[in-house]
Amino acid sequence: MSNGKRPFEDDEAQDDNVHPSRKRRLENGDSKAEYAKLFSPHFNGLGDPILEKRLEATRGLLKALSSKTDDQRERLTYVNTRLIKGVCSGAKASRLGFSLALTEVLRLAGTSTTKLPVINVIDHINALTTPESKDDKKREYLLGRVYSYQAVLQSGLLSHASENDLEKAFGAIAELACEKDWLRNECGVILHEFLKGNEAKADQIKPLIESWCSKGIVKSPEGVALWLAAKKQFPDVKLPKGHWHHSNPLHAQERTTLTNVLLKNAVVVGEEATPSNNNNNAKGKKKKNASGTRQATPSFAWSVILAHLYEKDEGKDLKPFWEDCVAKTMFSASSSAERKSLGLQIYSKAISSAPAELLGDIVHANIIRCIVDQRAKPDRYLFEAAKVPLNQMTARAKDDPWAAAEMVTKMLEVIPPHLDKQTRLTIDNLVSSADEDNLIQVVKVLNELILAPGVSDPGEADKKRRLLADALLTTVRSRRSDPNQLFNKDDTPAQWLKLLLHSLTDLGFVDVGEKASPAIAESSQNVFRERLQSALGHLVSLPLMQAVRGPLVVVGRLHSFRKSLVIELDEKSKTAIKDARKCIKEEEEKTDKQNSQVVSLAFQLLLALGTLQVYLQQPDSILVLEDITACCQSPEDSEDSSTMLVELLIKFVSQQSALFRKLAEQVFTAFAPEVTAEGLESMIDILSQKESLAGQQELFGEEEQDASAGGDAEDDDEEMGSGDVQDIEDASDIELGSDVELVNGNEGDSEEESSGSGSETAPAGDDELTEFERKLTEALGTEGMASDDDGSDMDDDEMAAVDEKLTHIFKEQKLGSNKKQQNKDAKENVVNLKNRILDLLLVFVKSQYANPIALDLLHPLVTLTRTTGSQPTARKVLDVLELFFDTAKKNKETPEVDDKEDLFRVLSAIHEDARLGGSKLHARACSRSSLFLAKILVHMDEGESYKRIFTMYGDLSWEWRTDPKSKLSSDLFSEWNNWYMQK
Structure with missing residues (x-):
């Protein structure tokens, strides 16, 4: 038996025996x-x-x-x-x-x-x-x-x-x-x-x-x-x-099925259509397999369906489909927030894709009501989701003016009167985006909606009408930066603007009778009048040729309907209006003369605005119009018309009435380019007056002062009630005190005057009180007051004598108090007038920064920053100067003068004023005015002028360093050094 291993087969034999797989x-x-x-x-x-x-x-x-x-x-x-x-x-x-x-x-x-x-x-x-x-x-x-x-x-x-x-x-x-x-x-x-x-x-x-x-x-x-x-x-x-x-899913008979399919994202199966259930008993039966999940976003099928509806038969099937499948089902009162969210997304999709002519069918009352309701409070479930369609409407409007007109007219038709900020902003954007071709229709629709706002409750109707009036005003306000949208090439008002002014005029002044349902309340009429004045306020800020057109349209409309006005005018008002209308016609005939065209237009503007104020039945309006008419009819030569008009405007701003001041500012805005050196000098004279009783008498006259003193309280109440004419600068006066600081350890003259009067007031008041007590003691008798007697033993003659003395003492004390109050009131009146003049100068330098006569203002204004006792007034003066300098720098254009020696004289005067010292505001005014003049002079003649200016600043610098009593400010040199080192 062999114990050896089985022989190993070679590789080739092994490969032959491998299984095929x-x-x-x-x-x-x-x-x-x-x-x-x-x-x-x-x-x-x-x-x-x-x-x-x-x-x-x-x-x-x-x-x-x-x-x-x-x-x-x-x-x-x-x-x-x-x-x-x-x-x-x-x-x-x-x-x-x-x-x-x-x-x-x-x-x-x-x-x-x-x-x-x-x-x-x-x-x-x-x-x-x-x-x-x-x-x-x-x-x-x-x-x-x-x-x-x-x-x-x-x-x-x-x-x-x-x-x-x-x-x-x-x-x-x-x-x-x-x-x-x-x-x-x-x-x-x-x-x-x-x-x-x-x-x-x-x-x-x-x-x-x-x-x-x-x-x-x-x-x-x-x-x-x-x-x-x-x-x-x-x-x-x-x-x-x-x-x-009929092989058409959008057929009217399939509307219910289609609604279920789209609304619930369902699958509706008709059993007769399935091969396995093709029998007579099952025919007509349907089963609906609804979606088990919420639709977070719309299916793409919505875009396909909407596109098909837009194209088929020019969109005639869109309205019923939108009504049944979207507006009523997704935005009903019982609809869930999830369903409304889906509907808002579909609405946004339709807004962005629908042809402009079909947007009126898309903007539905139920949808807008849902948006307004969800935007009412930030804690609403769909607060942010409701903002998306509003933004989509704004975006579509900017790209398609026709779409803007279609959306805003329908939106204002169905919108409730209570709106949040975002929705109001959307309406403003839509109104702003509509083009001129569609604005005529927009204005017509808004007028129809005002007459029939679609609500029966008078209170709700008033709110809706206020909303629509705001939309009309926005139409004008949003286009004031582009006059080409407001006026034709010949400066006549655009057709839509004329319709808008007619509409506001009729709604505010004319008895429209049964055209309005419900009837227009008096409060609503006041709203329309206010919006009309606001619209005209935007128009008068335009160039004079265009500024006058709006008021003339309104006055002409009022004259046409003078027999059906809702207001009653007395004979004095009618006479004033008649005379003013005659003057307007005369001035219109003068406008073909180039040399007097601007002045004539300015008078037309004043007359038209003054006439409107009479129709508005404003206090003092008749007096205003009579003054304008008298000035217009003055036989002065045309060369003096400009100066005369400036003096008239100064007279207006000197009055306590806010109406006078508002008219003056509106007209001066348009008239500023035509102001002459003489007219400007009239304004400078007022700024140089003392702020005291004597200064008031110089400005107003004794009789006018007595009249104004008696009416101060009433006029002040009127001003407090007129929020739209309150000056911004005045409102912030109390915060400007910190701007006035000490320079080089010395107070400026204005501070010295203020502090001096203040420090004298307290001791003087104490002395007066002591003297009053002494006289009172003498009259009553010290011994008698100190004794145990209570004065009951005094006889009738003694009582009469004491009573006479007391009457005399209190009369003297009252006269002293009245004198103090008169001095205080006089100072306030002068300061207020200076502030009004400075308001006009702000308007002047903003547009006339390159006018050579504007340089005449520099030294008087610099002086006023030092001499005025009002810190807010000093601040306003510096505002005028800085606006002058900054506007010229921004536009890279400065006044051009022929004689540079005149400028050197002004520069020297400002340097002399700087030596007198003052507040930080005064130092700032001196520094900036001096540097502004230096730049102009160097630009005129860099060689000689630069050398002379350098010498002048060098003298000031040496004086500042060597004279310990010098009141010069270091700011004067630092700004100069910064400029010439960079040059």
Whole structure:
């Protein structure tokens, strides 16, 4: 017996005995390793987040597959397998890259000699996208299957497929759509893209639709979209019967079914349409399979349906569809927040896509009411969601003025009177975006809505009318920066503007009778009058030729309806209006003369505004109009008209009435370019007056002062009630005291005057009180007051004597108090007038910064910062100067003068004023004014002027360094040094 081992067979014999299946596996392993080495670099690039790199990897993969080899089919199978698995990746970039590559590889396979059967590709996809377990990334695998099916559709493989293969391919997609609601949407998207693309053929349409019919999902949002797309792209193809009335899902008889389908994301199955239930007993029965999940976003089917409705019969079916399927169902009072959220998204989609002429059907009362309600409070569930459609409306309006007009007219028709800030802003934006061609219709609609606001309650009607009046005002206000939208080329008002002014005038002043329902309340009439004045206020800020047009239109309208006004004018008012109208006609005849055109226009503006104030029955309005008329009719030469007008405006601002001041400021804004040196001197004279009783008498005259003293209380009350004419500078006066600081340890003259008067007031008051007590003691008798007697023993004569003494003492004390009050009131009156003049000068320097006469203001204004006893007034003076300098610098334009010696004299005067010392405001005024003049002089003659200026500053600097009593501020030199070092 042999104990040796069994002999080992050689390798060749061993290979001959290997089982064929194992041998094939070994060979496949070798080939897969070879394929992996060949294609892996391209697969890695398909998952890159950068698009260009994914495209480059796709091109490389196609190039590698393009070479003809004996194993071409095996290579395609291997690559398809890897690509399908890659599409199932959870990474978004990988899914996009692998699906793109799969599409192109399948397209290549369809054109090669080794064509891949469609059904084999579908089976391959199904096998590779089936998860191993229920929880094994099932969503990624299902999405991978969707993207793989999409690759098949886009690759063109179906173009040569048999009818049987088409049925199986579309059936597989329909079967996938039945698994989940979100999968139905994804499958619907890829099929809809297929129908719209170039790959779809007529013979493929019927199998596609029948696959959805056979699965019972044709009456779903996606099924409706596919049906409509198929009819549009292939109108000659006969679609299956028995599913939609007249084969039209949007037919009126299908509205209920369609609403259920879209609203609840449901699948409505008609049992008579299914092959298994084709019997008479089942006919007419329907079952509805509602979605079990909430729709967070609208299905793509909404876009398809809306687009179809826009195009069909010019959108005549859109309104009933929108009413039934959106406005009433999604925005009813009982609708859930989730349903309203979905509706708001659909509304935003429609706003962005609907033709402008159909937007009136989209903007529905229920939807707007929902938006307003949700925006009412920040804690509302859809507070932020309701902002999205408002922003969408604004965006659409900016790109499409016609759409803006359509939306705003409908929105104002249905909107409730109570609005939040965002909704009001949206309305303003819509009004601002409408173009001139559509504004006429907008104004007409707004006027009709004001007359019939659509509410029966008078209180609600008043609120709605106020909202509509605000919209009319916004129409003017939003265009004041572009006068071309307000006026024609010949400066006549645009047609829409004339209609708007007529509308506000009629609503505020004319008895419209039964045209208004409910009747326009007096409070609403006041609102329209206020909005009319505001609109005119925006118009008068324009160039004079345009500024005068609006008031003339209004006055002309009032004259036309003078017999049907809701106000009653007395004879004095009628006479004043008649005289003013006569003057307006005379001034209109003068406008053809160039030398007096501007002055004539200014008088027309004053007369028109003054006439309007009489119609408004404002206090002192008749006096205002009479003064304007008298000035207009003055026989002065035309050369003096400008100065005369300035003096008239000064007279207006000197009055206590806010009406006078407002008229003066409005007219001066337009008249500023025509102010002469004499007119400016009239204003400077007022600024140089003392702030005392003597200064008041110099300005107003003794008689006027007595009159104004008696009326101060009433006029002050009037000013307090007129919030729209209160000056901003006055409101902030109390905060400006900190700006006035000591310079070099010395107080400025203004502070010395203030502190001096203040320090004298207290001792003087104590002395007066002591003297009053002494006289009172003498009258009553000290001994008597100190004794035990209570004064009951005093006889009648003694009592009469004491009473006479007491009367005399109290009379003297009252006279002293009145004198003090008069001095205080006088100072306030002068300071207030100076502030009004400074307001006019702010207007002047803003537009006339390059006018040589503006230089006449420098020295008087610098002096005023030192001499005024009012810190806010000093601050306002500096504001005028800085606005002058900054505006000239911004526009790179300064006044041009012929004689530089005049400028040197002004510069020397300012330097002398700087030597007197003062507050920090005064030092700042001296420094900036001096440097401004220096720049102008250097620009005129850099050589000699620069040398003289340098010498002048050098003298000041030497004085500041050597004289211990010098009141000069170091700021004067620092700004100069900074400028000339940079020059």
